[in-house]
């Protein structure tokens with residue numbers, strides 16, 4: 001039996017603006033170590049909302065969230081930031097990188113924040129991850145000089161820098177062409193298979209979803 | 225601590241908006257420059273104007289005033305103790321201007337640790353005789369060494385050597401205006417008559433220019449010995465004891481103490497010259513107000529650039545937070561940016577303020593009233609520089625505080641969803 005890294009119990013989420021609507025209706029999911037899970041569902045069913053709660057960025061919910069067996073309720077903003085830093089890697093649809101920094105520095109930032117390794121070591125690890133994703137030649141380029149596909153790969157390298165417990169993505173291929181989507185998908189697949197990396201990816205792409213280990217389908221704020 | 229990382233990020237954000245940051249910093253530089261130059265100049269003027277009077281005014285003056293006895297005999301008598309005594313037409317008696325036992329008093333004051341120096345003085349009202357006319361005036365008998373050390377006497381003797389007053393017997397230093405009236409040159413002999421009718425020829429050894437024309441028309445100086453000879457009094461006669469303290473603000477208290485202790489009249493500098501304090505105060509106040517107003521304007525500049533930066537860098541902030549930076553990290557980053565602008569701008573301001581002060585110091589400024597001054601006066605007190613940099617840090621901190629707090633409260637979910 002694999003260890004459970006992420007678990008939600010009866011998550012309920014309301015939005016109050018402009019009228020009170022319930023977006024999540026008692027969502028319970030659990031993700032085990034090494035799982036490669038896709039969340040799918042119609043637009044507006046609450047996938048992103050769920051992911052933001054699971055990622056600890058949204059704290060306004062009912063029910064419980066456990067990461068690595070640890071209950072998230074009642075933790076301070078700084079403690080949650082620390083958990084995101086250490087245990088969660090993110091890949092977004094947009095919002096790729098910080099344009100002020102080089103590719104390498106972008107990948108290094110969460111590692112420098114964590115301070116688990118000295119700066120030299122963080123740099124080494126960042127280069128390792130860029131190499132793994134075949135983009136080490138971009139290391140010294142400014143982030144805004146990269147193509148969309150390249151940016152997304154750098155974002156994945158950044159998500160990997162602290163060896164996170166789980167990588168979450170909100171439509172990480174949503175803004176990419178077919179070729180780049182395939183590259184990104186292959187990377188995820190490889191991470192899951194070769195490195196036993198846990199992944200939780202929200203996607204619209206049925207083909208993408210089909211190739212994962214498990215699909216969580218949502219409809220109207222529930223898991224079906 | 226994550227300080228290095230945070231300064232690193234702050235630096236990158238700052239450099240990405242280098243032009244605007246520079247403009248904000250120049251705002252601070254400008255206001256600090258003005259602040260320093262203004263305060264330096266105003267205080268230079270203050271020192272100069274105060275110096276005009278204060279340099280030459282003792283902090284404490286001991287003397288005997290001719291006045292009626294406070295306790296008239298009838299009040300002392302037991303017989304009239306219960307009644308209410310009305311006394312009319314009181315006259316002062318025994319008009320002795322001399323300070324009794326002054327040698328002991330001088331010694332006692334000299335050994336007081338609060339005292340910087342003490343100088344005895346004789347004031348003798350006289351008539352200067354020039355042909356058929358007499359000019360009324362005052363001869364002050366002074367101890368040249370003490371007077372020079374405490375009251376800069378030698379600075380104001382513009383012609384001749386002040387020490388001759390001591391070395392040449394029966395010598396006198398005339399006020400410039402007075403010398404012109406008497407048509408006296410250095411080396412001439414002038415006749416001086418005292419109020420008691422005694423007449424003495426005195427040799428002119430120099431001219432004195434105080435900067436106060438009216439004073440220079442009546443005032444002259446002689447040595448104490450000469451003045452005593454002039455008045456026909458013994459060598460222990462003096463009328464004034466002038467005291468200079470280390471700390472001017474103690475004057476009123478020490479004055480009271482001395483008046484009690486030595487049983488004579490005493491006056492402090494604050495009472496004698498209260499109007500100068502007021503003038504200085506107003507000038508200093510104006511410079512501070514102008515400086516602070518300039519700084520507040522600069523503060524708004526910083527506030528604007530930070531707000532703009534935060535607005536532009538919403539995405540950056542959201543990513544930082546999503547990848548594990550806490551609200552307080554974000555706040556430190558933006559406060560760091562504000563303080564960098566403030567410190568760099570402020571430090572440059574100090575430098576330019578100093579250079580501007582030096583510039584002002586070079587501008588010629590000649591006036592007959594102020595013989596020792598040739599350029600505009602500037603005060604370089606480090607106090608203004610410290611206040612300047614502290615003010616610039618405080619204003620930039622305040623200007624950065626609210627934008628930084630706003631940045632720290634940005635909800636990454638809203639930003640990420642908003643795309």
Ligand SMILES: Nc1ncnc2c1ncn2[C@@H]1O[C@H](COP(=O)(O)OP(=O)(O)OP(=O)(O)O)[C@@H](O)[C@H]1O
Pocket residue numbers: 015016017018023041042043044045046047048049050641
């Ligand atoms: N801040 C908000 N205030 C009010 N309603 C919101 C807010 N954010 C989202 N919603 C609503 O919540 C519902 C779920 O939104 P969510 O973004 O989770 O959908 P989604 O499943 O991710 O859709 P998509 O596939 O299009 O990204 C939507 O109906 C949306 O209108």
Ligand SMILES: [Mg+2]
Pocket residue numbers: 047048049170
């Ligand atoms: Mg969504």
